[in-house]
Amino acid sequence: MTCFLTSITGVTRCCRFTYRTPLHSISITPRWYSKRTTTEKLKAANPSKSFDLKEYPAEYIRNFSIIAHIDHGKSTLADRLLEYTNTISSTGSNKQVLDKLKVERERGITVKAQTVSMFYKYKGNEYLLNLIDTPGHVDFSYEVSRSLAACQGTILLVDAAQGIQAQTVANFYLAFGEGLHIIPVLNKIDLPGADCERTIKQIESAFELDMSSILKISAKTGVNIDSILPSVIENIPPPTGIIDRPFRALLFDSWYDQYVGVVCMLGVVDGKIKKGDKITSAHSINKYEVTEVGIMHPEQVPTGYLHAGQVGYVICGMKTASEAHVGDTFHHVGQKIDELPGFQPAQSMVFAGIFPVDTNDFQRLDESITKLTLNDASVSVHKETSHALGQGWRLGFLGTLHMDVFRQRLENEYEANIIATQPTVPYRVVFKDKTTRIVRNPSDFPDSEERAFKVARLEEPMVLATMIFPEEYMGKMIELCGSRRGEQRDYVFVDETRVMMKYILPLAEVVTDFYDELKSRSSGYASFDYEDAGYEESDLVKMTVLLNHKPVDALSVILHRSQVDTVGRDWVKRLKKVIQKQLFEIVIQTALGAKIIARETIPALRKNVTAKCYGGDVSRKMKLLQKQKEGKKRMKMIGNVEIPQKAFYDFLDKKA
Numbered sequence: 001m002t003c004f005l006t007s008i009t010g011v012t013r014c015c016r017f018t019y020r021t022p023l024h025s026i027s028i029t030p031r032w033y034s035k036r037t038t039t040e041k042l043k044a045a046n047p048s049k050s051f052d053l054k055e056y057p058a059e060y061i062r063n064f065s066i067i068a069h070i071d072h073g074k075s076t077l078a079d080r081l082l083e084y085t086n087t088i089s090s091t092g093s094n095k096q097v098l099d100k101l102k103v104e105r106e107r108g109i110t111v112k113a114q115t116v117s118m119f120y121k122y123k124g125n126e127y128l129l130n131l132i133d134t135p136g137h138v139d140f141s142y143e144v145s146r147s148l149a150a151c152q153g154t155i156l157l158v159d160a161a162q163g164i165q166a167q168t169v170a171n172f173y174l175a176f177g178e179g180l181h182i183i184p185v186l187n188k189i190d191l192p193g194a195d196c197e198r199t200i201k202q203i204e205s206a207f208e209l210d211m212s213s214i215l216k217i218s219a220k221t222g223v224n225i226d227s228i229l230p231s232v233i234e235n236i237p238p239p240t241g242i243i244d245r246p247f248r249a250l251l252f253d254s255w256y257d258q259y260v261g262v263v264c265m266l267g268v269v270d271g272k273i274k275k276g277d278k279i280t281s282a283h284s285i286n287k288y289e290v291t292e293v294g295i296m297h298p299e300q301v302p303t304g305y306l307h308a309g310q311v312g313y314v315i316c317g318m319k320t321a322s323e324a325h326v327g328d329t330f331h332h333v334g335q336k337i338d339e340l341p342g343f344q345p346a347q348s349m350v351f352a353g354i355f356p357v358d359t360n361d362f363q364r365l366d367e368s369i370t371k372l373t374l375n376d377a378s379v380s381v382h383k384e385t386s387h388a389l390g391q392g393w394r395l396g397f398l399g400t401l402h403m404d405v406f407r408q409r410l411e412n413e414y415e416a417n418i419i420a421t422q423p424t425v426p427y428r429v430v431f432k433d434k435t436t437r438i439v440r441n442p443s444d445f446p447d448s449e450e451r452a453f454k455v456a457r458l459e460e461p462m463v464l465a466t467m468i469f470p471e472e473y474m475g476k477m478i479e480l481c482g483s484r485r486g487e488q489r490d491y492v493f494v495d496e497t498r499v500m501m502k503y504i505l506p507l508a509e510v511v512t513d514f515y516d517e518l519k520s521r522s523s524g525y526a527s528f529d530y531e532d533a534g535y536e537e538s539d540l541v542k543m544t545v546l547l548n549h550k551p552v553d554a555l556s557v558i559l560h561r562s563q564v565d566t567v568g569r570d571w572v573k574r575l576k577k578v579i580q581k582q583l584f585e586i587v588i589q590t591a592l593g594a595k596i597i598a599r600e601t602i603p604a605l606r607k608n609v610t611a612k613c614y615g616g617d618v619s620r621k622m623k624l625l626q627k628q629k630e631g632k633k634r635m636k637m638i639g640n641v642e643i644p645q646k647a648f649y650d651f652l653d654k655k656a
């Protein structure tokens with residue numbers, strides 16, 4: 001099969017994350033967040049049923065995922081399949097039971113891949129089907145890749161009203177690169193705007209898939225849902241594990257449960273594991289006794305046993321999050337095995353400093369970050385200290401949405417009270433002696449002396465962006481990319497009315513508000529995806545923010561020289577809006593070294609803050625004072641200026 005992108009652009013798509021895993025022979029069931037039952041009771045249709053997994057040899061197992069562009073209906077389809085197989089009771093509503101995290105429900109997006117084991121009778125045989133629901137947003141493609149690496153096939157879901165979009169293309173190539181069997185499915189055929197013929201033509205021409213037996217469904221209403229699982233069983237090959245070999249399994253996900261400690265999700269490649277077994281791992285000297293083993297159905301259901309080709313959870317008395325390394329190989333104590341290659345670590349695209357608002361919370365926040373990164377292995381963590389904000393961490397994320405979601409999860413799941421700094425991309429300093437340094441923090445940017453004597457050049461990371469949109473938005477899209485220092489590489493029509501355009505853009509331009517701008521300039525019709533395109537030389541500078549002439553290191557930022565005036569002026573205006581008046585005048589400045597770019601002044605406060613509580617209403621007055629006291633807890637002192645936590649948020653979120 002010819003790669004569409006290769007044939008039309010001459011550029012072979014390289015996946016942002018590559019894997020060395022050989023796990024086409026196992027299934028993967030990413031974690032199931034342990035607080036789920038507090039928010040919603042998921043009812044298994046037959047909770048009393050117990051499963052004898054010995055009855056399911058590899059030929060009766062199928063491991064598959066659902067991939068699609070954002071909002072094309074993956075989670076809704078997963079719901080319907082769970083109901084159809086009686087894994088949950090039918091509710092008639094669209095609950096999206098696999099979107100378990102509060103952040104997923106609040107934002108209506110999937111951020112963690114989730115797997116659930118289902119049982120399904122087909123032509124007289126009962127099958128064990130492991131379904132993985134994956135996220136759609138580009139920031140979470142690490143989850144998609146990790147999931148795909150462990151499946152033998154995938155359902156490529158396309159919204160029949162919207163047609164193929166940028167992440168349809170990106171995810172198709174991830175699956176194609178893994179050599180998976182791809183089943184194309186048209187969703188949302190109930191919508192009045194659904195155009196099956198047009199979408200089929202797009203898929204045919206873009207991916208050269210066989211469209212003769214394409215499935216047309218509505219995940220929402222349930223139309224043709226019964227056609228999905230027979231197609232999965234008929235078309236996707238079973239895993240190929242060997243039961244009689246020594247046990248070895250890949251740890252592909254884990255999470256921390258406050259009652260039982262670490263819960264590990266294992267994909268069993270060879271052999272068997274049962275309750276009471278003594279296990280260890282290739283990367284650990286610790287030995288563990290298996291106290292519980294089971295499957296996600298959709299909650300944890302103990303089965304006491306798992307064998308080659310099966311996946312499930314194992315509880316073995318692991319106490320600390322650091323003992324569970326994603327990609328580690330588990331085996332029986334004393335047994336020699338060949339280590340599985342595991343996963344390559346995710347490559348952080350965006351870095352930000354995270355600090356506790358109250359410095360006394362440092363230890364607690366340290367533990368929370370450790371536990372949360374156990375659940376999200378794509379976050380990189382390094383300790384750092386800021387003059388303004390004290391001790392904290394520099395965390396690396398896959399994108400700004402990923403960063404935002406992580407911050408929200410820290411708040412939701414660990415009640416953390418934090419300040420996050422301006423995100424930065426990994427810049428590269430190339431020295432005259434040919435050595436290099438990656439700058440993940442503006443404080444590591446070379447000062448003028450180092451720059452003059454030692455630095456040969458500065459470079460910034462670039463991406464190859466793919467955008468798909470209706471032709472009439474071409475002018476606006478070219479204008480947007482031009483304003484972001486983009487360079488056009490290619491464009492091609494995907495059908496009579498829609499264009500796919502490719503641009504080389506600086507990553508720093510993409511991770512700010514590019515996506516929002518793209519959506520607003522195309523009335524929501526443009527979709528977007530990007531991949532790593534290496535480093536390019538760039539005229540970079542560090543802009544600092546001064547409050548009453550004192551630099552705020554947490555607000556320093558690395559910019560292209562052409563942006564300094566605009567950003568410098570914008571920042572002082574926005575900071576003026578978010579910093580409250582205080583008893584003295586506050587001067588806000590942005591600067592390049594000693595050169596001031598812009599300045600704003602906040603006049604001193606004169607008002608009595610409790611003046612409105614006239615008339616001796618003591619309780620009201622107390623309430624107001626209490627509120628002010630609580631507000632103070634959330635303040636950070638920068639020199640002699642108090643900055644509320646919300647000011648940082650609003651400033652970073654561009655709400656101000």
Ligand SMILES: Nc1nc2c(ncn2[C@@H]2O[C@H](COP(=O)(O)OP(=O)(O)OP(=O)(O)O)[C@@H](O)[C@H]2O)c(=O)[nH]1
Nearest residue numbers: 070071072073074075076109110136188218219220
């Ligand atoms: N009319 C109609 N709406 C659907 C159908 N399937 C899903 N939807 C709706 O489309 C929206 C997105 O569905 P999701 O299942 O959350 O999509 P998703 O692909 O999982 O989204 P992400 O995880 O954020 O990428 C929801 O409002 C669904 O109710 C369908 O067949 N018909």
